[in-house]
Amino acid sequence: MNDAVCPDALPRVSGARASGALASEGPGLLVMDVDSTLIEQEVIELIAERAGTRERVAEVTARAMRGELDFSQSLRERVATLAGVPQTVFAEVLAELRLTCGARGLIEALHARGCRVGVVSGGFEEVVVPLAARLGIDHVAANRLEVCDGVLTGRVLGRVVDREEKVRCLRVWAQADGVSLERTVAVGDGANDLGMIATAGLGVAFCAKPVVVEQAPAAVHVRDLRAVLELLG
Template identity: 40%
Template sequence: MRFVATLVAPTASSLLDYATVQTISTCLKAHGATLGAEDWLSDNEACDIFFSELELSVAKDLIHNEIAGAKIDLSVQETSNRRKKLLVADMESTIIPQEMIDELAVRHGIGDEIALITGKSMRGELNFEESLRERVALLKGIEEKELESLSSIMTLNPGADTLVKTMRGHGAYTALVSGGFTYFTSQIKDLCGFDEDRANDLKIENNKLTGMVGEPILGREAKLEVTEALVQQLSITLSDVCAVGDGANDLAMLSAVGMGVGYHAKPIVKETAAFQVEHTNHLALLFYQGYRRKGFY
């Protein structure tokens, strides 16, 4: 079976060079790997090392040891079916750096209370559906116009729009699937270029938040259900999917697909997701799939 290890360093960091790649290749060979060609996807930024005759988990541990302490991201996978046909992405703290319900709470003096509930949910200490109901209840009475003013603070994490546009440009379908709210996901969908967005519905009456959220809530299992429905719609398989998220409510989705990526993730996701982006940005997901920087959109 043929594998590929992909090393990704922050842009213009000079952390990834020919010597580093040669050291890793030598290490793999010394432990029984048969090496293929090296392929630089972007000079001093991303490089593929192809190999066989060595177990994936063993190779991953060996490379991690070689780059220990260096701010370099790593993926190790089979070379087959590497480029994915569907991208499913969480929004808050993944595509954007903000947590919108927390931002709204801060403006109304209940930021600490809501952030505490959010943190427990993202770490897997509290059921997501229950935590969302609790947080939304605390927002009762806030004017709808506050949502509009809050929209201006939303920003994209580095490389997010390039990830979406590049995958779409090469024929993949892209979906923003969030435990947040449609009011915000619809805007990020357009800004980032996703094909569609799925999220929760904040109930509003007389131009004020009612403190209620539409049911059923889109949480951990629902994210997986959406992913499975998209797979069926596109006539592909779960192995054809790249999914990315940061928190506990993303775990079911990340664990089920061919490339489940933890993005600057909470500890529970770092321990579980097979792929991680810890030091770089969303461009790493493209490099993991074998895209060259010159092919980015």
């Protein structure tokens, strides 16, 4: 897999570095987004391609990630376009996923340091859970699509993994792992990641939308997740 690099004029990383307990004791929990962070694609767009609605869905996704639309509302609007797609789409999409360069390396390095890893996704359990299992990820939260008679209904089941839910997961997982928030790290690229980025001991914008880069304490400017380690020391 070739590295995907952001503009050469930018440094690999910028902003804050690990400090306090995060620097002295090391990270205890890292939580990251999935679409366009852990993986190169947006899962909902891959499903929408089968429904013939990819262009429409991509436009709404982009607006939501820039913070122009309420995420929960935009998710339901996009999911509605998937009605009628066979549930076999999950296996097809899983086979198409491309890990972001450095994803395995980051996870392995963190586990070697005794740090737990979680993913919080605006995507879907049916794809994210098996992906996380393959990578040895410790915590997973994603949305769930309703299926009836072998096809997607165009509805989401249960709670939506939005900005607030991502923050809740970060807090709950940190408590479950016995890790102080000061020793947590959050990594994401979209506006719905800003809550957890602000809550974590160190929040990192990963090749992110401008609104996220502006507000995150630290940023990675290359599509190589191992660069996050440079911020942790």
